[in-house]
Amino acid sequence: MEEKSGSFDDFSVELEDFEYKQVKKFDRIFNLGEGGSFTQEPCIHNGIAYLACLDRNVYAINAENGEPVWRFEASAPFATCSPVMHENVIYIGGYDHNLYALDAGSGEMLWKFVARDKLASSVCVNNGKVYFGSKDQNMYCVDSKTGELIWKFATQGEVVSMPAFYEGKLLFGSYDRFLYCVDAESGTLIWKFETQGDIYNITKLLVHDDIVYFPSFDNYLRAVDVNTGKLVWKFLTGSYGGMGSGPLLNKDTLYQANREGVIYALTMEGKEKARIRINEVFAYPLLYDEKIFVGSGDHNLYCIDLNCRKLWTFPTQHEVWYKPAAHGSRVYFTSWDCNMYCVDINTRRLLWKFRGKGSPSYMPPAFESYELVLSRSADDSKTLEDASRKTYDIEGLEEECTSEYKSRVTYQVSTQYAAKGKYQIDSDEEEF
Numbered sequence: 001m002e003e004k005s006g007s008f009d010d011f012s013v014e015l016e017d018f019e020y021k022q023v024k025k026f027d028r029i030f031n032l033g034e035g036g037s038f039t040q041e042p043c044i045h046n047g048i049a050y051l052a053c054l055d056r057n058v059y060a061i062n063a064e065n066g067e068p069v070w071r072f073e074a075s076a077p078f079a080t081c082s083p084v085m086h087e088n089v090i091y092i093g094g095y096d097h098n099l100y101a102l103d104a105g106s107g108e109m110l111w112k113f114v115a116r117d118k119l120a121s122s123v124c125v126n127n128g129k130v131y132f133g134s135k136d137q138n139m140y141c142v143d144s145k146t147g148e149l150i151w152k153f154a155t156q157g158e159v160v161s162m163p164a165f166y167e168g169k170l171l172f173g174s175y176d177r178f179l180y181c182v183d184a185e186s187g188t189l190i191w192k193f194e195t196q197g198d199i200y201n202i203t204k205l206l207v208h209d210d211i212v213y214f215p216s217f218d219n220y221l222r223a224v225d226v227n228t229g230k231l232v233w234k235f236l237t238g239s240y241g242g243m244g245s246g247p248l249l250n251k252d253t254l255y256q257a258n259r260e261g262v263i264y265a266l267t268m269e270g271k272e273k274a275r276i277r278i279n280e281v282f283a284y285p286l287l288y289d290e291k292i293f294v295g296s297g298d299h300n301l302y303c304i305d306l307n308c309r310k311l312w313t314f315p316t317q318h319e320v321w322y323k324p325a326a327h328g329s330r331v332y333f334t335s336w337d338c339n340m341y342c343v344d345i346n347t348r349r350l351l352w353k354f355r356g357k358g359s360p361s362y363m364p365p366a367f368e369s370y371e372l373v374l375s376r377s378a379d380d381s382k383t384l385e386d387a388s389r390k391t392y393d394i395e396g397l398e399e400e401c402t403s404e405y406k407s408r409v410t411y412q413v414s415t416q417y418a419a420k421g422k423y424q425i426d427s428d429e430e431e432f
Helices: 378-387
Strands: 018-022 043-045 048-052 057-062 068-073 084-086 089-093 098-103 109-114 124-126 129-133 138-143 149-154 164-166 169-173 178-183 189-194 206-208 211-215 220-225 231-236 248-250 253-257 262-266 272-277 286-288 291-295 300-305 310-315 325-327 330-334 339-344 350-355 370-374 391-393 410-415
Touching: 043 084, 043 325, 048 339, 084 124, 089 129, 098 129, 124 164, 129 169, 138 169, 164 206, 206 248, 248 286, 286 325, 291 330, 300 330
Parallel strands: 370 410
Antiparallel strands: 018 370, 043 048, 048 057, 057 068, 084 089, 089 098, 098 109, 124 129, 129 138, 138 149, 164 169, 169 178, 178 189, 206 211, 211 220, 220 231, 248 253, 253 262, 262 272, 286 291, 291 300, 300 310, 325 330, 330 339, 339 350, 391 410
């Protein structure tokens, strides 16, 4: 292979010789620091916005003017669990291992269920049952009125997955790399599907026409038949890890974001139609009023059209990493700068913002689970050995952004001789 000169001083490589290897579990969501940052999607219901915060509080806020209505304080932060409303009850879990049922009108605690470890994804409520996962590796089913345990299903990894209910089945992922389908009434396994990476989704999985769509940290978006558990297709979404949510669906188009800042428009057969790059994306997009709203690590909320063209942006003072909510002509979203924003969709005017208690919370490095690996031939072993001692700031991975953190991620380069290309079909899956 002809080597080209670049910005690596005495070590010249081509970018395709790099790949990103996951070296540890995506556990940063269990290690967020206490503070005023919000890490959830707001829930808007009957003129009230409900959201939880790393300052240990669940807030009810007047959606019209941003004035507080009530707050509920727990013994530990709420992280990446969005409030879920059902029959005037708010269900939410937190770092204190508790799932809470709160009266939506007053904030009074109705009951709580204690798991064996942290809760970090939202619940699913259906037919008098609440389903939720835990870091303790279990999926739980409890009575929605009393909080009494009905069943629990053990996996071999942390369950950071908002379940999806579909025709009597419950679908959820685990850090043991399996997507599970269990009977929603009994918790009995129907089938499980293995990927090559952790499965992490804190928003509801998309299930449409007997197909479930989900991302994995092996970089693929997959479509799997709900009835058989067989792979229909998969699409490579990027280089370092899947998103925490699956695709959006609009008519016959799927929209999937990746952590490198690309949003893809795909056919229902998994073929790319269009894309837009907006910078680093950790937020989970919202499809509303024929528009897509998504936050970015460059501190902005983006509004793009269905053809993946940017319409406008709204700036904040920190990363916008979680899914927005919308109602009427307003979009509601949170920023790591400790504020929830309410913005007019048509005028882009700030209507109000609500601040959590304290300063921005600590968050572990975004890509700490990944290592930049060099995949070269054995002939280059000496050069690779020299390079493995160096740390490079890879130009062009991310655009500059005004942040107290570096916008370019620094990776420790190590050597590895790849046994297969990153586009190779996994041996344990059928190729369609």
